[in-house]
Amino acid sequence: MSSGERTRHNTFAATPLDRCGERRADPAWLSAQRAAASARFLACDAEGRAPVRNGRLYWLDGKALAPDAPANFLGQMHGVPLFALREPLAHDALSAVTWMDLRGAASVLERTEAGLFAYARGLANWQDATRHCAYCGAALALIDGGHRASCASCGRLHFPRTDAAIIVIVEHGDACLLGRQAIWKPKQYSTLAGFVEPGEALADAVRREVREETGVEVLDCDFHSSQPWPFPASLMLGFTATAARRDIRLADGELEDARWFTAWDIAAGLRDGSLRLSTPVSISWRLIEHWLRTRAGIELGRLPRAE
């Protein structure tokens, strides 16, 4: 299976949306999209939650909105223009909906809608954190349907920020390396992860993060798949890697514990409740699922789902 196919199975990834990136800079075209009778708008509340009804995102009709209500253009889905409102809606403006945050909605919505919500949230997170020009301090104006911020004072353009982070399942022989942070739920272990630093290639970030967190030397790594993770702005880049030895030395204080788990350890731990993994929505879960299936023929989805 290619990394592209694996990515398609990751939550928030591979939404079949045409972002119309080459057309959204045209204000006349964008206005026509906005005024189209078929256009649909996703609301948010002050905490970034979205309205959900019957397990689906609740999209508003343009007729219900002021024509100048600020909105980000997401793209076209099967020809339907989709927007996300920039200003929060009061809860009593909509009836019979449940307001859900992205983490909660991710395990409820079908995958395309979860991806659309993640996309809308990621863009909004960047806009919330980018109100002033980083060069001259003047207020910024959003253009291109919300995908660029322009400074009228110094003329610079600002682009949505995405923070690259590697996440890796390291193996040695019949075991894989998982760690836990002290602030996590009891018994929860996960694959190792960390942000890519400036001037660093992805494979170098994998080697550095694993060494810093556990003292384990990575011999080699392979790309597995990617996942947008807008909490608030990460792009997770998943890897599989092999280690030279099993010696663990917790060095940088990020992890409270790190251990080598055989496939049997993981299966037995989930069955008897002595182990918890990250949510199935996460790429960490996908990496562990991939490792268990390809190395031991164990289907993680059939094991008790301790999260």
Ligand SMILES: [Zn+2]
């Ligand atoms: Zn400026």
